[in-house]
Amino acid sequence: MSNIGSYEKRLADFDWSIGEKELGYKKGDPINIGWYCSDRICHLGNGSKTALIWEDYQGNVKHFTYNDIRLLSNTFASFLSNLGLKPGQRICIFMDKIPELYISFLGILKMGGICQPLFSAFGDESLFTRLDNAGTSAILTQKKHLPKVRKILKQLPELKHIIVVDAADSALREREVAFAMEKAERIESFDCYPSTPETPSVLHYTSGTTGLPKGAQHVHYSLISQYLTARWVLDLQPDDIYWCTADPGWVTGTSYGIIGPWSNGVTQAVLDSGFGTERWYAFIQKHRITVWYSAPTAIRLLMRDGIDIVRKYDLSSLRHLCSVGEPLNAEAVIWSKEAFGLAFHDTFWQTETGAIVISNYPGMPIKPGSMGKPFPGITADVVDPVTFQPYKERGKVGLIALKPGWPSMFRTYWKNETVYNGKFKNGWYICGDRASIDSDGYFWFVGRDDDVINTGGHLVGPFEIESALLEHPAVAESAAVGKPDPVNMEVVKAFVALKPGFEPSAELDLEIMNFIRKKLSPLAMPQEIEFVKSLPKTRSGKIMRRLLRAKEWNEPIGDISTLEND
Amino acid sequence: MDDMTKIVLDYVKKEYLEEDDDRELNENTPLISGGIVDSFSMVSLKRFLEKKYNIQIPDADASPEAFDTVNSIVALVNRFLKK
Numbered sequence: 118m119s120n121i122g123s124y125e126k127r128l129a130d131f132d133w134s135i136g137e138k139e140l141g142y143k144k145g146d147p148i149n150i151g152w153y154c155s156d157r158i159c160h161l162g163n164g165s166k167t168a169l170i171w172e173d174y175q176g177n178v179k180h181f182t183y184n185d186i187r188l189l190s191n192t193f194a195s196f197l198s199n200l201g202l203k204p205g206q207r208i209c210i211f212m213d214k215i216p217e218l219y220i221s222f223l224g225i226l227k228m229g230g231i232c233q234p235l236f237s238a239f240g241d242e243s244l245f246t247r248l249d250n251a252g253t254s255a256i257l258t259q260k261k262h263l264p265k266v267r268k269i270l271k272q273l274p275e276l277k278h279i280i281v282v283d284a285a286d287s288a289l290r291e292r293e294v295a296f297a298m299e300k301a302e303r304i305e306s307f308d309c310y311p312s313t314p315e316t317p318s319v320l321h322y323t324s325g326t327t328g329l330p331k332g333a334q335h336v337h338y339s340l341i342s343q344y345l346t347a348r349w350v351l352d353l354q355p356d357d358i359y360w361c362t363a364d365p366g367w368v369t370g371t372s373y374g375i376i377g378p379w380s381n382g383v384t385q386a387v388l389d390s391g392f393g394t395e396r397w398y399a400f401i402q403k404h405r406i407t408v409w410y411s412a413p414t415a416i417r418l419l420m421r422d423g424i425d426i427v428r429k430y431d432l433s434s435l436r437h438l439c440s441v442g443e444p445l446n447a448e449a450v451i452w453s454k455e456a457f458g459l460a461f462h463d464t465f466w467q468t469e470t471g472a473i474v475i476s477n478y479p480g481m482p483i484k485p486g487s488m489g490k491p492f493p494g495i496t497a498d499v500v501d502p503v504t505f506q507p508y509k510e511r512g513k514v515g516l517i518a519l520k521p522g523w524p525s526m527f528r529t530y531w532k533n534e535t536v537y538n539g540k541f542k543n544g545w546y547i548c549g550d551r552a553s554i555d556s557d558g559y560f561w562f563v564g565r566d567d568d569v570i571n572t573g574g575h576l577v578g579p580f581e582i583e584s585a586l587l588e589h590p591a592v593a594e595s596a597a598v599g600k601p602d603p604v605n606m607e608v609v610k611a612f613v614a615l616k617p618g619f620e621p622s623a624e625l626d627l628e629i630m631n632f633i634r635k636k637l638s639p640l641a642m643p644q645e646i647e648f649v650k651s652l653p654k655t656r657s658g659k660i661m662r663r664l665l666r667a668k669e670w671n672e673p674i675g676d677i678s679t680l681e682n683d
Numbered sequence: 684m685d686d687m688t689k690i691v692l693d694y695v696k697k698e699y700l701e702e703d704d705d706r707e708l709n710e711n712t713p714l715i716s717g718g719i720v721d722s723f724s725m726v727s728l729k730r731f732l733e734k735k736y737n738i739q740i741p742d743a744d745a746s747p748e749a750f751d752t753v754n755s756i757v758a759l760v761n762r763f764l765k766k
Contacts, residue, residue, distance in 0.1 A: 264702060
């Protein structure tokens with residue numbers, strides 16, 4: 118029997134207080150995500166239950182109970198406080214998927230810090246942009262990532278502490294300090310910061326169509342959404358072994374890679390390894406994974422390797438599959454039914470929503486390719502892009518819109534209230550995606566409404582890429598768009614006009630690719646570069662990305678009356 | 684170590700490790716599963732190999748497994764050199 122039971126019944130009598138009651142939270146009480154994900158589970162008598170099964174690429178395995186993560190998160194919290202860090206300060210986590218990442222996340226929240234997880238593959242420029250914008254006070258990292266931090270340190274006077282979790286003190290430099298979690302004294306009792314529902318908790322940077330990435334700021338009350346959606350969409354139950362493949366540098370990896378499962382007191386398994394089809398199946402078999410939350414890009418890679426490989430492994434433990442990050446094509450849903458006997462349930466949400474807002478549910482028929490229906494408590498619709506009024510008729514393509522006010526809705530973009538306010542029109546939060554709703558109430562994704570590139574389930578902003586391209590000595594002008602890709606849905610393609618004295622060549626092509634990969638990230642790296650004489654611009658000089666994008670997708674070019682030249 | 688293995692190993696060290704990264708890398712070090720080269724970065728490595736050795740590696744052959752070590756990469760390149 119699924120936790121959600123009947124979707125229709127849940128819709129009829131829903132209130133977010135359901136989540137509050139189940140968590141034992143009463144209005145007026147302090148609410149701290151770190152506490153709810155560790156201490157509370159121990160108070161319920163489950164301290165000796167396994168919270169985390171961690172495995173690295175060499176097959177080394179570590180287990181942590183809920184009592185372990187309670188004590189170790191206290192240890193982190195105490196260490197950070199003793200360094201002089203205060204509630205409200207931004208503390209970045211810049212690590213691979215090692216236990217220290219997951220446990221320090223709770224520790225930062227317990228001492229009242231605002232946690233800023235960042236993807237460990239970010240280059241120094243991407244790292245700088247985000248740390249500078251947030252005014253980050255401390256960063257927890259590993260020695261392999263130190264060079265990137267050191268490169269930008271002089272430009273970050275507010276970054277006072279670089280805490281290295283795997284290096285001896287003697288190897289460290291100015292502002293750097295070693296902290297070995299497993300050697301540190303376990304702290305039995307830490308005075309958890311008495312956060313209120315609106316106390317800032319997590320800052321996740323996300324790319325937009327214009328400008329540099331923005332910090333979507335969440336609050337401790339987001340726990341209610343994350344707890345309840347993990348229970349009703351992912352269907353997490355007491356005996357489950359859950360695997361979320363997302364990296365906690367992205368919101369899926371925190372909302373459903375830490376908060377969702379641990380507030381539900383469920384055991385989760387983490388694989389700290391690059392993608393490998395057999396590696397993944399072996400992991401599922403070894404740890405008897407029951408619920409698996411992954412991404413369409415990974416699912417398409419698994420599909421490419423076929424069903425024969427699936428049959429080599431015992432995946433009979435699996436009972437529920439969900440997917441996130443980009444729309445899950447119908448073919449993948451049908452394939453997973455054949456391969457695993459189970460269909461992947463697509464879920465839709467964003468960094469800004471903090472938790473799942475539209476989804477497929479256990480027990481509800483899946484229409485392959487559909488996003489599903491709104492989560493109970495979420496009012497979602499499709500609105501006209503000019504008037505922002507919901508369409509009366511079904512089947513019409515418009516902008517996905519949500520009525521503000523769900524617990525995990527972001528509260529602002531860090532230091533960018535103007536752009537934050539611009540996301541709300543006519544009383545709706547506008548997601549930036551286009552969709553239609555069919556006569557049964559199922560949502561169908563059409564595409565982004567802007568120039569943001571969704572590659573491998575991660576959003577990349579064209580402006581950041583173009584700005585970085587302009588830093589290359591050969592580049593005079595640049596434009597970055599998404600081009601179709603059978604595995605990643607889209608990948609970055611750059612159009613580059615060169616400065617006098619430079620000529621297109623295979624060497625320059627590769628040089629620019631590597632330049633962007635190291636500066637920004639592998640996701641932002643153009644997988645194709647087209648050298649052009651000039652870029653299409655409006656008469657006011659603005660590059661018309663949509664023309665370039667339309668050609669890549671074989672779509673109509675649309676109105677070109679503002680184009681500077683034919 | 685033959686020339687190709689050395690060239691590929693040197694390229695991976697130069698392009699995928701930071702300057703003061705002191706990790707040991709040899710022809711058997713897991714690159715993809717070990718998190719040194721991710722699936723997106725693989726594209727630039729594939730591009731390097733194709734340009735350097737004047738070959739075309741079909742996407743279907745450019746799997747994470749084929750790129751997981753310098754040795755497996757060299758074996759892949761040699762396969763397409765013979766064609």
